[in-house]
Amino acid sequence: MQETIKHVACPYCGACCDDLEITVEDGKIIEVKNACIIGTEIYHHASREGRVGSPRRRQPDGTYKDITYEEAIDFTAKMLIKAKKPLIYGFGSTNCEGMAAAGRVAEDAGAVLDNCASICHGSSFLAIFDTGYPSCTLGEVKNRADVVIYWGSNPQHAHPRHLSRYGVFPRGYFTGKGYKGRKVIVVDPRYTDTARCADHFLQVQQGHDYELFDAFRMVMHGYADKIPAIVAGVPKEKILEVCDIIKGGRYVHIFFGMGLCHSDGRNHNVDIAINLVRDINEYTKCTIMAMRGHYNIAGPGIVWAWQFGFPYCIDLTKGSHAHMNPGETSSVDLANRGEVDAFINIGTDAGAHFPIRAFEKLGSGMPMVTIDPSVNMAATVSDVHIPVAIVGVETGGICYRMDNVPIQYRAVVEPYNGILTDEELFDRIYERMQELKKEGWTTDEGTWDYATPLADVRPVKEVYE
């Protein structure tokens, strides 16, 4: 019998569209409405042939053999205990429950815990540490913003429904004229598909956004006359014209993407953007928001900041305290420098996203486990690949949208072949680690203080049950 489930949130990008309608028949997904083409594919992927239905162990000849969950969990637990500095990286595509469970495992294993922000908006976090984050919700942008700036981001490709749901086209409470009432400004080195929707396009010289921001800030500080004739490839007249539009707006909002946080200067580009927002607030209301990539990549920032005090790049090897310093404790640097000796890739694909030299070290020099519903590039070189249920399709949970608003995700079908969720898997890894430690398992040499928990600290489970 066909059943249509309404108000389903989409597990693709950070816009977290929560108006999907999924038609299901006999445990199979038949039709997806309202989602973009990429979101639609994620749902159909769940019902497609060729899913991995059980954990797999890599054989000496490179082929994979199915193993049980018990064997896969045992391998992972032993790897975490024996390693001096294991790295657990990923979490772009899982729910907060899974992230919290992984946090418990990482703390117990003395691991480095990192998420995809490390190669994405992590540098934005550093800017936020330095200067704060005058942000808002996407609802406020929709209902109030009459000047919208997309700086170094191309949502038409990365967040396909962002412009129609929040940024440019929707008619909100105070923005009843929709796109006709909004001025849209796009700053990018390329004439992107988002730039095609813009009233003003500033073609900034690649890698020189920082200077352009400085010129904008000079206008806000009353030094417009001192601006050179051309800044970062943009003529002074154009800068002054756009600044007039910004000052004349009732509510200005800046969306920034990886054009800022992953060109030279990284956090400083975001830092100066945030400071421009502060300056604009002397004239009118202005807010700023990072265009977060995955549907729940804001999640680990929230969950782990609550658990450990830091959003990403969390070094838990010290036992007594969490240490965070990207450049040292960030996954790519750890891999490049050869500073880790075991690797768990979960809910992402380090094989596809890391620089090849970094991934080579992870993939060839140490034990590696991939936890992912699909066979991704990292899975093809892992010692063990553990499939898990797809969040938003086969299991629900909390996910944080790009504006840090939690959205309740829902399961529309049962997990394929009865596979575990991320949370169940990490809880079982944790329990297995406790058993192994009681049996006397430890690192091969030296003293691991943290392997012996303090006597007066009861395990989390015991406290709650």
Place this chain on the structure above:
Amino acid sequence: MTVTVTLTKQPELYLEADQITPDVFAGKTLDEIGAIFISEGKVKYPLSEFATIEGAAGETAADTKIVLKGDWTKVKRIGQQMTAGEIVIESDADMYIGGWMKGGKLTVNGNVDSFCGIAMAGGELVVNGNAQNHVGSAYRGDWRGMTGGTLRVKGNVGNDIGTFMRGGTIIVEGDAFIHVLTHGEGGTIIVKGNIEGRVGGQAVKGDVYVNGKIDFMMPGFAYVDDVECEVDGETAVYAHYIGDLGERHSVVKGETVFSNLYLKK
């Protein structure tokens, strides 16, 4: 009194040696120094596991000198938070060398990785090679960077030199990449080579002297006049710029206080 520590075994990963300071060594016997913990990931080892220790430590930090021989390339945090005495590293070293240093002298006869002299408050740090990024910079999220002391790098440096700097002096005898004195609130930075750009971005106060070229000037710096200055013992004529005009500035006795950039003519 001198303690010579020779690294005889290389770690599989990297070692963290924040205990190697004159402050910790002072008043200890060689056996006690050998028992000091250094860590590799989550595992702790006594220093003697990796190194041989000779000589004798002084009664106080001020009269303790530590000479590190062997290859210390994969060792972090040497001289962290030291307040007095002297350390000489006779090889390359890794991150955080002289980080949060308050006094004494630390010399590296080789290259160092990133974060050397981070949040330094006093003393003298000399790197007779190249340094990577975040030299004399602030720790992440801290708006109080380097506050005092002298940090000299004989070779080249990367980016983020003296970020959030409030005092002290950084001298780079080679080139720098980008972000010099970003968010500066005081202090002096001298770069004798060239800089790609972003010098003094968002700087409120502080001085930068550049003997070479800057490829991309910040738009927020405006030319004022030519001045003669003595920089690290040499006198020359410099073009004087003020900025960053796109940043807040305090007003003292009716005059706005800017950050200064001196570019050698």
